[in-house]
Amino acid sequence: MSKKDYYEILNVSKDASSDEIKAAYRKLVKKWHPDLHTKDKKIAEEKFKEIREAYEVLSDPQKRAQYDRFGYVGQQVGSQGGWSTTQQGNPFDQGPFGGFEDLFETFFGQSPRSSSRTSAKSRAVKGEDIYVTVRIETKDVLHGVEKEIEYTRYEVCEACHGTGAKNGTAFKTCPKCNGTGVIRQQQRTFFGVMTTQSTCDMCGGSGKIISEKCPVCGGRGLVTKKKKIKLRIPPGVEDGGRMRVPNGGHAGKNGGPYGDLFVVIRVKEIKGLKRDGQNVYSEVTIDFVQAALGTTVEIDGLEGPEVKVIPAGTQPGTIFKLKGKGFPSIRNRSRGDHIVKVNVEIPRSLTKEQEEILRKYAETTHSTVNTKHRGFFRR
């Protein structure tokens, strides 16, 4: 268990941001790359290992929090690291900077390029992200809601701290590479004898193999765990919106950080209400007499029925706003409007009495109406 001051190693303050930590790490790694220190290689290697270990912890919010609280991280990081410093003698070595690329890929994102020098098995790889869907009601969008989310993920096995070895200690030297982590092969070629080397496939370059598998995880270092979290969904969230829970995903490989959990929010629609940003749209239908004389209507709003007075002489297609009756903004909680379009319905048939009244009405406005072919123009 390491009790080193990782902040001191990376020369950053205790409240350094992740970008500051990354920058400090890049700088130090360049300075202490073992291939640049041919004379005091051993010292550089030690230093290099330390820097890497510090970065692995401080770059992972979960591990960093653990380190801040307890002064160490339970899971020994870097112990299975695949960094190989034994590259001399390789005619295809890319010079003093060979290996840089791979190193950065390991920590700053994955690359599809898999080099023979660093086996995928030994890299610290971030765990996979998990997506879960949560369904909420429209009213939950107004006030926010707390939801319990249950899902299954891979976690680092506590029994072996992710090493896969029983009691976390039972390692033995890899018999295939004798603990060097690399396999050397001599080849007779056109140019003479050439030595090539590759990462040992048996130990993944760590030089150690598990002699007794952890009984809890069967040597995988990971266990399946049911996870239950409470998530506060803020007001204003939109259908299809995503919330990220850092480190809520699957455990990483070889001490890599946890992936993230993404919670996809689906909002159940209310029939007849259409959302567009913070505004909500609906329609109300009245008949032509109501439009002419004015009326009172009940509108299905987000928070139940809203009563609205329709003034006399309202035209078809008139739009009115119920101010502040829309959805809240996810940023500042200010609410949008409920926008209502008025449809005016013309009766498709009239009773004798209604027709007479309308004819009388027509006389008052001097309108010309059909007398003989009543109904001819009806749709």
Ligand SMILES: [Zn+2]
């Ligand atoms: Zn285990």
Ligand SMILES: [Zn+2]
């Ligand atoms: Zn080996």
